[in-house]
Amino acid sequence: MKKTIASIAVGVVAAVAATGAYAQGQSTLATVKARGQLACGANTGLAGFGVPDAQGTWTGLDVEACRAIAAAIFDDPNKVRFVPLSAKDRFTALQSGEADVLIRNTTWTMSRDTSLGLNFVGVNYYDGQGFMVRKKLGVSSALELNGASVCTQQGTTTELNLADFFRANKLKYEVVAFASADETVKAYDAGRCDAFTTDASGLYAERLKLANPDEHIVLPEIISKEPLGASVRHGDDQWFDIVKWTHFAMLNAEELGVTKANVNDMLKSENPEIKRLLGVEGNFGESIGLTKDWVVRIVKHVGNYGESFERNVGEGSRLKIKRGQNALWSKGGLQYAPPIR
Amino acid sequence: MSSVPERPPARGSVLYDPKIRAVAYQILLIAVLGFLIYSAATNAIENLRAAKIASGFDFLGVTAGFDINQKLIYFDGAVSSYGRAFWVGLLNTLLVGSIGIVLATILGFLVGVARLSPNWIISKIAKWYVEVIRNLPLLLQLVFWYNAVLKPLPEPRNSVQITGLRFGTPDFMGIVSLIAAFGVSYALYVGAERIGRNDTERQIGKIIAALVAAVGAWFLLPNIGILRGTETGLFFLNNRGLYTPEPIFSGTAYILAIVLILGILASVLFRRWAAKQQAATGRQYPVGLITLGFIVALPVVTWLILSVVGTNPVTFAYATQGRFNLTGGLQIFPEFVALTFGLVIYTAAFIAEIVRAGIMAVSRGQTEAAGALGLRPGPTLRLVVIPQAMRVIVPPLTSQYLNLVKNSTLAVAIGYPDLVQIFAGTVLNQTGQAVEVLAVTMAVYLTISLVTSAIMNIYNRRVAIVER
Numbered sequence: 001m002k003k004t005i006a007s008i009a010v011g012v013v014a015a016v017a018a019t020g021a022y023a024q025g026q027s028t029l030a031t032v033k034a035r036g037q038l039a040c041g042a043n044t045g046l047a048g049f050g051v052p053d054a055q056g057t058w059t060g061l062d063v064e065a066c067r068a069i070a071a072a073i074f075d076d077p078n079k080v081r082f083v084p085l086s087a088k089d090r091f092t093a094l095q096s097g098e099a100d101v102l103i104r105n106t107t108w109t110m111s112r113d114t115s116l117g118l119n120f121v122g123v124n125y126y127d128g129q130g131f132m133v134r135k136k137l138g139v140s141s142a143l144e145l146n147g148a149s150v151c152t153q154q155g156t157t158t159e160l161n162l163a164d165f166f167r168a169n170k171l172k173y174e175v176v177a178f179a180s181a182d183e184t185v186k187a188y189d190a191g192r193c194d195a196f197t198t199d200a201s202g203l204y205a206e207r208l209k210l211a212n213p214d215e216h217i218v219l220p221e222i223i224s225k226e227p228l229g230a231s232v233r234h235g236d237d238q239w240f241d242i243v244k245w246t247h248f249a250m251l252n253a254e255e256l257g258v259t260k261a262n263v264n265d266m267l268k269s270e271n272p273e274i275k276r277l278l279g280v281e282g283n284f285g286e287s288i289g290l291t292k293d294w295v296v297r298i299v300k301h302v303g304n305y306g307e308s309f310e311r312n313v314g315e316g317s318r319l320k321i322k323r324g325q326n327a328l329w330s331k332g333g334l335q336y337a338p339p340i341r
Numbered sequence: 342m343s344s345v346p347e348r349p350p351a352r353g354s355v356l357y358d359p360k361i362r363a364v365a366y367q368i369l370l371i372a373v374l375g376f377l378i379y380s381a382a383t384n385a386i387e388n389l390r391a392a393k394i395a396s397g398f399d400f401l402g403v404t405a406g407f408d409i410n411q412k413l414i415y416f417d418g419a420v421s422s423y424g425r426a427f428w429v430g431l432l433n434t435l436l437v438g439s440i441g442i443v444l445a446t447i448l449g450f451l452v453g454v455a456r457l458s459p460n461w462i463i464s465k466i467a468k469w470y471v472e473v474i475r476n477l478p479l480l481l482q483l484v485f486w487y488n489a490v491l492k493p494l495p496e497p498r499n500s501v502q503i504t505g506l507r508f509g510t511p512d513f514m515g516i517v518s519l520i521a522a523f524g525v526s527y528a529l530y531v532g533a534e535r536i537g538r539n540d541t542e543r544q545i546g547k548i549i550a551a552l553v554a555a556v557g558a559w560f561l562l563p564n565i566g567i568l569r570g571t572e573t574g575l576f577f578l579n580n581r582g583l584y585t586p587e588p589i590f591s592g593t594a595y596i597l598a599i600v601l602i603l604g605i606l607a608s609v610l611f612r613r614w615a616a617k618q619q620a621a622t623g624r625q626y627p628v629g630l631i632t633l634g635f636i637v638a639l640p641v642v643t644w645l646i647l648s649v650v651g652t653n654p655v656t657f658a659y660a661t662q663g664r665f666n667l668t669g670g671l672q673i674f675p676e677f678v679a680l681t682f683g684l685v686i687y688t689a690a691f692i693a694e695i696v697r698a699g700i701m702a703v704s705r706g707q708t709e710a711a712g713a714l715g716l717r718p719g720p721t722l723r724l725v726v727i728p729q730a731m732r733v734i735v736p737p738l739t740s741q742y743l744n745l746v747k748n749s750t751l752a753v754a755i756g757y758p759d760l761v762q763i764f765a766g767t768v769l770n771q772t773g774q775a776v777e778v779l780a781v782t783m784a785v786y787l788t789i790s791l792v793t794s795a796i797m798n799i800y801n802r803r804v805a806i807v808e809r
Contacts, residue, residue, distance in 0.1 A: 087770065088766050088767075088769070088770050091770065091773050092769075092773075092775050095392065095394060095773070095775070111771075112773070114393075115393075115394070115395040115772070115773060116394060116395075116773035117389070117392040117393050117394030117773070137665070144664075145665070146664070147663040147664055147665050147666050147668055148664075148665040148666065149581055149665065149666055154407075154762065154766050154767045154770070155766055155767050155769075155770030155771065156770075159407045159767065160406045160407055160771075162408075163406060163407055163408045163418040163419070164406075167418075167419050172668075173408075174410050174581075174666065175407075175408045175409070175410055176410055176676075176756055177407075177409075177410075177756060177758070177762070177767070178756040179753045179754070179756075179762070179766065183754070183755075183756065187491075187756065190488070190491055190492055190580070191491075191496055191580045192491060192580060192581070192675070194665045194666070233392065234392050234393045234394075235391065235392060235393070
């Protein structure tokens with residue numbers, strides 16, 4: 001009995017010590033540098049956003065955002081360890097320090113930003129929730145889904161929006177919630193549900209996994225705002241700045257026409273904005289604990305936001321998603337970065 | 342006589358007194374433990390506060406916002422709280438746990454006994470069942486059953502149906518004519534017995550009586566309100582689950598419930614009385630028939646009377662085909678079936694081995710002695726072997742029950758909304774309060790396990806051998 005109590009106590013102490021470790025330790029940047037690697041919370045597998053290929057190399061829009069941070073810190077986009085996380089486990093992993101940053105198609109909401117002990121840094125993909133159904137059901141609008149069974153992933157904003165949508169439109173439905181995206185898609189494919197719902201980008205990505213992708217259509221309704229972005233833990237402002245400005249740097253690079261191919265030529269540019277961006281003038285990188293040439297590193301290894309978008313989810317990919325809301329503000333989209341000056 | 346010499350006072354300081362030292366060590370240990378737990382708790386709270394992670398249990402009162410498909414109590418995401426979601430999950434866990442334990446016990450005993458059967462085929466089938474099932478990981482089995490249950494079933498539009506007439510409310514004249522028909526039939530039966538001059542005549546008379554009863558029931562039942570309408574689907578099976586008629590209770594249902602309880606009580610009392618009578622006088626009573634009368638006939642008669650005099654206590658709601666799914670009726674979800682099935686099949690393999698061990702622990706002499714007394718193999722097993730085997734069976738059986746409940750948390754893999762999926766999954770994720778949610782969840786499983794094992798310990802004490 002005594003032994004039992006003692007071991008319980010040891011267990012509790014160990015657990016709590018683990019929870020507390022990050023809160024007192026050194027800055028996240030110092031931890032990452034000491035480790036020689038960035039730990040990045042990633043999706044377990046979502047085509048176009050975060051998925052390991054046959055060789056085990058991670059690719060995707062979210063994955064490249066991680067690589068950009070690693071490039072800025074280490075001048076090496078491969079110094080990242082990807083921590084595959086399900087929707088349900090992702091916040092706990094970030095809170096407990098298992099990941100330094102969470103870039104895993106995660107919707108920025110007020111409750112997540114305020115009560116989970118984390119901060120969202122920005123929006124790297126403007127998304128919205130949609131539905132996919134079998135063509136043979138003859139459904140052309142989500143409003144016709146009265147009485148349908150809907151498969152979704154648990155612990156997501158999707159689950160909540162789904163409830164709101166059906167309630168607001170006075171429709172009945174049956175929700176079948178699964179822990180992982182894979183199980184959800186499999187159950188939908190097996191006929192357990194009439195409809196599958198997730199972010200529209202996810203619908204296009206998951207449709208590729210179905211037995212006969214052509215037998216399914218995505219309904220036109222977008223029922224929610226899903227700003228997807230990176231998040232970091234509360235309490236380390238320097239780290240918050242690094243992740244935030246890495247994202248803005250990629251947007252600014254696109255806006256100023258700095259690409260992977262021309263970044264070295266651009267160093268000679270006379271444009272003062274480009275000079276500041278690439279560290280030729282001013283000392284912006286060092287003000288957030290990085291080097292002067294931080295943006296050069298990012299663009300050299302990863303490219304600007306537009307390049308990353310096209311390669312992973314845009315016309316250059318299997319998903320063929322249009323830029324739409326994710327175009328730069330100057331081209332009618334919502335992507336807008338504050339200036340570097 | 343010399344008086345007992347007084348014991349000399351203990352020498353040395355109290356520091357060396359073993360009793361005091363023992364107590365002091367205990368106090369010290371408790372103090373250290375208390376400090377560790379206290380500092381662990383305060384450390385956790387402080388860290389959560391520093392990281393601006395919400396803490397405390399206020400979230401239990403917050404509106405949940407998500408929906409759950411299988412719920413035993415009212416739950417609506419728009420108005421129900423996280424606290425209520427907790428209860429929904431807990432009840433779903435208890436449902437699978439309790440049904441699983443009962444079925445696994447029955448199957449486990451059957452297989453365990455079958456393994457010892459002298460019949461070669463039966464014992465080999467039982468052996469292979471045990472060897473295959475207990476050596477495969479449960480998670481794989483659950484996923485297999487889920488796909489095996491789900492995949493072959495048709496879509497809702499092509500449901501497998503069992504059709505029949507629907508239950509309705511009987512009318513007075515109908516019941517009178519039904520009773521009349523059975524009366525005529527009974528009179529014919531008795532008449533045949535009395536008037537028949539030989540066996541053949543008597544037999545013919547009885548057959549006529551039975552025909553009258555059958556034809557009467559055939560024509561009357563659909564026309565007196567008990568069964569109504571044309572043939573429609575009563576039970577539906579498709580890849581969304583099994584749909585059965587849902588009983589809807591009206592205001593008079595409590596009378597029926599009381600009658601049923603009284604019937605059960607009466608039959609229990611009668612059984613005891615009959616057993617006593619048999620022990621004392623050797624006279625046997627038709628126990629089975631009378632029990633049937635108390636438990637079945639009495640409520641049926643009450644139901645008929647209530648329906649004719651007042652309102653029908655039980656009516657049924659039936660599933661009907663909607664655009665996507667069937668609506669109405671009682672839906673048994675495939676996730677529930679797959680989880681229960683998987684847990685029962687898996688746990689029964691272990692229980693079978695425990696039962697086999699228990700039976701083999703009863704010495705062969707017991708069976709031989711029972712045989713010598715003229716008991717057939719069935720009663721020997723039931724009255725002599727199993728009661729003695731129970732002493733060996735119960736303690737490891739308890740562990741299997743605990744395992745079954747704990748294993749039910751694998752529900753998360755197949756989308757069954759149990760406590761872990763709902764509370765430690767969705768609620769944890771929506772609120773982010775991992776420490777509180779996990780502490781509560783662990784406390785719940787600990788409580789379920791401790792209660793189960795307490796009940797089994799009481800039962801164990803009852804079946805344990807009484808030493809004389």
